[in-house]
Amino acid sequence: MDYKRLTIRGISYSQTQSGAYALLLEHEETNIKLPIVIGNFEAQSISLGLEKDIHPPRPLTHDLFSKFVTAAHFEISSVIIYQIIDGVFFSNINFKNKDSGEEMILDARTSDAVAMAVRFEAAIYTTQQVLSEAGILLELDDLSKQEETIDQMAGEGDLVALNLEELQKLLDDAVKDEDFDSALEIQEELKRRKKKID
Known part of the structure; x- marks a missing residue:
């Protein structure tokens, strides 16, 4: 293998x-x-x-x-x-x-x-x-410079209510903040949506 x-x-x-x-x-x-x-x-x-x-x-x-x-x-x-x-x-x-x-x-x-x-x-x-x-891919150059944290955005609504761009921003912020538990939850939501598209 x-x-x-x-x-x-x-x-x-x-x-x-x-x-x-x-x-x-x-x-x-x-x-x-x-x-x-x-x-x-x-x-x-x-x-x-x-x-x-x-x-x-x-x-x-x-x-x-x-x-x-x-x-x-x-x-x-x-x-x-x-x-x-x-x-x-x-x-x-x-x-x-x-x-x-x-x-x-x-x-x-x-x-x-x-x-x-x-x-x-x-x-x-x-x-x-x-x-x-x-796995999580973190592109340091692409990190969003917005000041909203993952906790603030997630508190405003469920992950399901967010679009793909917002979810990706949350994922980048979570990884940047080393909040890997939240990052895994967001990544699961992204994967679920990709499966629906496929």
């Missing part, structure tokens, strides 16, 4: 879900962004994994599992985000034994898989289908 490589672009606090964060992954070739809502603990663990110089006084769960994987003479070769169902991402962690070359695949929550990938500097991949379903 032709997998698409992703890079971590950042983690931000979710403006719509209390206590949640948005992990932003990006496809290197097309710049399509893949926003994934994750919990506070996972966001902290991924951030600490990315910051190699910061070491917590006691090992986090992902650090402990990383030590176990290394002690068992395995390494993580890659992480694959292979599916999205009802907004939930599904991932596999691919392990390889350093001695025998034996390969092993474990199902994992995407946030855990990414937290492990950063500790082993393993590649993160996804499928074209996942990118098509959940």
Whole structure:
């Protein structure tokens, strides 16, 4: 299968879900962004994994599992985000034994898989289908300069009442503000309309 490589672009606090964060992954070739809502603990663990110089006084769960994987003479070769169902991402962690070359695949929550990938500097991949379903393309030059925010516009009426141009503006603003939960809702409305046209 032709997998698409992703890079971590950042983690931000979710403006719509209390206590949640948005992990932003990006496809290197097309710049399509893949926003994934994750919990506070996972966001902290991924951030600490990315910051190699910061070491917590006691090992986090992902650090402990990383030590176990290394002690068992395995390494993580890659992480694959292979599916999205009802907004939930599904991932596999691919392990390889350093001695025998034996390969092993474990199902994992995407946030855990990414937290492990950063500790082993393993590649993160996804499928074209996942990118098509959940990806957001952000063109920085085309961002609208109007001052209305997504919350203000959405508060004036339901997304269904807006035209395509207004929805696209809302989507651009949501991505700019890193409000990925709202961006996903708007993108679903855009996809629903495109299906009707097709």
